[in-house]
Amino acid sequence: MKSPTYLHNNIQTHCCILLIAAVVSGCNSGSTPVNSTSPTNQNSGTTTEPENDSDLSSDQATSNNARLPSQLPRETVQRELRDDDWFEEVAKQAGIQHAYRSAAEDGFYQLLESVGGGCSMIDYDQDGDLDLYVVGGGSITGSPLQAHGVSGKLFRNDGNWSFQDVTEELNLVDSTLFTHGCSVGDYNRDGWPDLFVAGYGGVILYRNEQGKKFTNVTQETKLDSCKGWNVQGAWVDLDQDGWLDLYLLTYIDWKPDPNRMCKNDQGLRDVCGPTLFEGTQDRVFHNQGGTSFNDVSAQAGLVPSNRGLGVITADFNSDGFPDIFVANDVQENQLYLGSKEIVFQEEGVIAGVAFSADGSREGSMGVALADINGDAMPDLWYTNYSNQDNSLYQLIGPASFIPATGTTGLAGVSREWVGFGTVVADFDHDNWPDIFVTNGHVAYDRRDSPYYQPPQLFHNQKQGTRFPEISSQGGPYFDGLYSGRGVAAGDLDNDGDLDLVIVHQDDPIAVLKNQNSNPHWVRVQLTGTKSNIDAIGAKVAISLEDRTFTHWVNESDSYNSTSDRRVLFSLPAAQNSDVTVSWPSGSIEVFSNLTPNNTHELVEGMGRQASTE
Amino acid sequence: MNSSKGWGDKPQQNDLDQLEKKRWRRIWITFAVLASLPIGGYLLYGLGLKLVYGNPHTLIQQARQELTEALADDDLASQAEHAAIAEDLMRTTLKVTGNQQTPLLLLSAALTLRKHDDSFTEENYHELTDFSSQISAPKCETDDLLLAAEAFFHSGDLSRADWAMGHLLTHDEGDRTAILHLAVQVHFDLGSEDNVLTMSKELAERDPKDCMPWMASAFVYENRQIPEGMVDCYRALLERNCEEPDETRLKLVEQLIILGTTADARKEFEILKLDDPQLLADNRILEAKLLSLEGESEEASKLAEEVLTKQPRNVEALVLISGQLLAQQQYQQTIENLQKAIKIDPVHTHAHYLLGQAYARDGQKEKAKEIEAKRIAILDMLVELHRLEGKAGSDSQDVETRKQIAEMYEMIGWDEKAEYWRQAARIAGR
Secondary structure, eight states: OOOOHHHHHHHHHHGGGHHHHHHHHOSOOSSEEEOOSSOSOTTOTTSOOOSSHHHHHHHHHHSSBOOOGGGSOOOOOOOOOOTTOSEEEOHHHHTOOOBBBOSGGGOOOOTHHHHOOOEEEEOTTOSSSOEEEEOOBEEEETTTTEEEEOOOEEEEEOSTTOEEEOTTTTTOOOOSSEEEEEEEEOTTOSSSOEEEEEEETEEEEEEEETTTEEEEOTTTTTOTTOOSBEEEEEEEOTTOSSSOEEEEEEOBOOOOOTTOEEEOTTSOEEOOOGGGSOBBOOEEEEEOTTSOEEEOGGGTTOOSOBOEEEEEEEOTTOSSSOEEEEEESSSOOEEEEOOTTSOOEEOHHHHTOSSOTTSOOOOEEEEEEEOSSSSSSOEEEEEEOTTSOOEEEEEEETTEEEEOTTTTTOSSSSTTSOEEEEEEEOSSSSSSOEEEEEEOOSSSSOSSSOSSBOOEEEOOBTTTTBOOBOGGGSOGGGGSOBOEEEEEEEOTTOSSSOEEEEEEBSSBOEEEEEOSOOSSEEEEEEEOSSSOTTOTTOEEEEEETTEEEEEEOOSSBBTTBBOOOSEEEEOSSSOOEEEEEEOTTSOEEEEEEEOTTSEEEEETTSSEEGGGO | OHHHHHHHHHHHHHHHHHHHHHHHHHHHHHHHHHHHHHHHHHHHHHHHHHHHHOOHHHHHHHHHHHHHHHHHOOOHHHHHHHHHHHHHHHHHHHHHHOSOHHHHHHHHHHHHHTTTSTTOOHHHHHHHHHHHHTOOGGGSOHHHHHHHHHHHHHTTOHHHHHHHHHHHHHSOOSOHHHHHHHHHHHHHHHTOHHHHHHHHHHHHHHOTTOSHHHHHHHHHHHHHTOHHHHHHHHHHHHHTTOSOHHHHHHHHHHHHHHHTOHHHHHHHHHHHHHHOHHHHHHTHHHHHHHHHHTTOHHHHHHHHHHHHHHOTTOHHHHHHHHHHHHHTTOHHHHHHHHHHHHHHOTTOHHHHHHHHHHHHHTTOHHHHHHHHHHHHHHHHHHHHHHHHHHHHHHOTTOHHHHHHHHHHHHHHTOHHHHHHHHHHHHHHHO
16 A cells, blocks of 8 residues: 555644644533534424424434434343342332433433433431432423423332332422432521522522421522522532531533534534533522522632532631532633632642643543542542543642542543542442442434443552452443433441442433441431531541541532431441541541441530540 | 531530630649648648657557656656656647647646656746646546546645546546545545545445555544544554554554553553564553553553653653652652653643642642643644644645744744744745
8 A cells, every 4th residue: 555645744743733632622522513504303492392202213213313312222231130249229129210301302412411410318307217319300392492390309218228209298399490410408407408409590499397398498598590500509618607508500501402403423413512602600609597598609709600510518728618629511620719708719720620630621520529548638539521531639738639540540441431420438348438430421322432331330449549440340230331420329228338329311210239238337427516517528537447537528429419428437346436526617526435337426516525635 | 608607606615615614623623732732731741740759649658657657656756757758748749639638637747746856947837837727627538637636646736636636536437446545645635634534434445455544544533633533443454454563553552542441452562562572662651651551650650761761852751750750749850850841842731731730739839820821821822733734734835834833833942843844834935
């Protein structure tokens, strides 16, 4: 074959800057826009709605549209559960039957379909076991094309893996909002956890009426002004006044448009990526004594716009005020350092968490924090788009992170996938937090990375220095392919291990029961008195066999979800243990002689002051 | 008397008629002779020309042969000689045939191939312009058009090559595979990357053994930095036993590392280790990168150190070591290494990023911000450079763009690159 001489020459002259296109373009979007004013999709908002799915399917098959998720080939998981599997999928037998509706099957290829939803573990009736709320998503129909909501569901945990749908009786049926995130926080300090739901076009705050019902208090709490595309609300006491404030994560400035056409890497019409749209400014609401919220966004020092998909809070610079990490889609991340005045200083770049380890913008989604290496500092983990590693950053000093993805063997293991919900928690009871990630593409029919993707499980080995993938030991669920979004972890059966709940796009949610039995454990549930009542932001540590293991209390993490806020430690033997709590108020207390295999409520002020030891 | 007059009258009339006829016959004969003289002369002249110059058909055949040989010859001087012969043949043919399409086309092709020869004059340049402007592609034979297109392409005359290919591609004549084979190359040099991918796909289907479509597609994916595409192409090239399989496998490993498909990268790496250990020895940084991907950071760093002892200017090794040093919180050493790397490659944005991070971790926040601002500026500038270099690549005579690129490199402080583009501008201007 004759070499094309000029091809070589061109390549040689270009080679020095070839990487730049990728760097600048940042995260790959779902599809590339094409100019078009006439939709090829017959199901556009300007025409009639599809009569049924079969009509739609035939249209899809003959058009230049990407196949919809229901038309994509999927293999059925055949594997039987093994004794050494970490998890068993039990959703159906537990009575938890619900599927988030993404609106993908409406066939309009709208970006709204790609974001997905999450779930929250909330003990709404305070009976000691975790109930489960899952958002509903929505549909995109009508002329003009509009987003509509599908109600979420609340499942009451009756113990012994039996759940009941109590949505209706608790007054939680609501289909006004195309929903994404949900989080739990006792905003009015009445001892009953309240529920916050975020979605496209608004938010809903449900006040828990002593476990008997929920009341929509969005308007009376002045949260009804949130009309943009809201993704998740993070409860956090920003000024340490004891009342939970709200950080509202928003995505982009967007509205449905049936004529917007984008092509994927196969030249097929697919979901448009977010880079076509401007981000929006997140919002900060200051709690006015549990009655309403004051919008303090304008003074808070937020960046003018961002495309937020993940948020987590912790005191990353040890100044006593909670900081906020915001993971953005196709944009640098922010690290907001907090202050008493609720005026943030954005330090993402300087802190080392704005970009990937090589300085590239990422498409970031789910976020988690944990002390992965036993140094008592919160390390940061977030999931990213395909062709990007998920990112692990170790906190080494006040708001100072170093990249640890590569050094811990987590580079390369997930670049094929688009990571969403993630949990960093100890699933095998060695107190070293492992990592779970649910994956799934936002575009339906790309060649380079499929819509349905496998979940991943990484085992923390060698004290946070290695995280080999052990998905094959995860259980039959891990042999399947999904389009995963939200994930939450918690001990649903109170047996001393952490179970998982995963929300998929249009597929039934999965509930993974932890199969690794934990003979010895101790759990604490914190109640703040001077601090916020949920003790969000508290640091809890236990010393075991010359090592200290540390957790932080959080009520919005992963992706659009809330995990069990109780803190679980595994014990080497059936022994009483001491737990040290650093409360958000600043006080540090030791709670001694906690009996094993029990959940202990630790109330601020009731422990022994650590400083007096 | 009367009778004689009477008798005499009749023969007189007849004679006149006869004479009149004869006269007219003579006139006609004279006219015919006179008229046939130039035609005959012309025919004789033509015969003479043919006897002197040769048969045009033969001349054209010879010119085709010479052009084919010129295109097959890698030696420029020899190529020019073949082209000169073809040129002479076609000039002669034109003398015999007048301005016919085939000799005009082949003459243009011959002149084009001589364009870079010292003997190519300004007059030749004008001739080329004049001759080629008279050519009507639909009136040319497909094979001649393809031959000319190849000549245009090989001499860097992309616009004429594109003109010829445009006709060849849209008319369902000739050897479609050969046409596509050339069209892929022409469109690559024109920067029509989408066309390259489309045509390569068709070519690969028509001729599954052909390496060209995969090679061209690989170049497009390299230019666009699409690792999945590159991997597919490299695998296809390896399956077809195309040229330089070890170099291709080396590239495959590089891309698999970028994709993070660790096991595949390791597998291909091990094959390469057996097939061409020397190539790997010359590219030890690749193994360092693979080890880094596998989480063997310390080993990767050690290997990168070894690379540096032999290649102190290996930027990738410097950056890899710096990443490891940063993770170990050895900021001063990280800074020193990265400063070295940036001196060698002033637009290495990864090195800039790590340098900013090293300053930040070291508590030098202002310095970190300054470095980060510089990195962002370089990123912006590189976007523009990428665009301009693409533009320059598709037009070998675009002097201004080359000058602009040189100026931008100068601004960045990359003098070697700036000089390279200044030189390129001078060459393009000739």
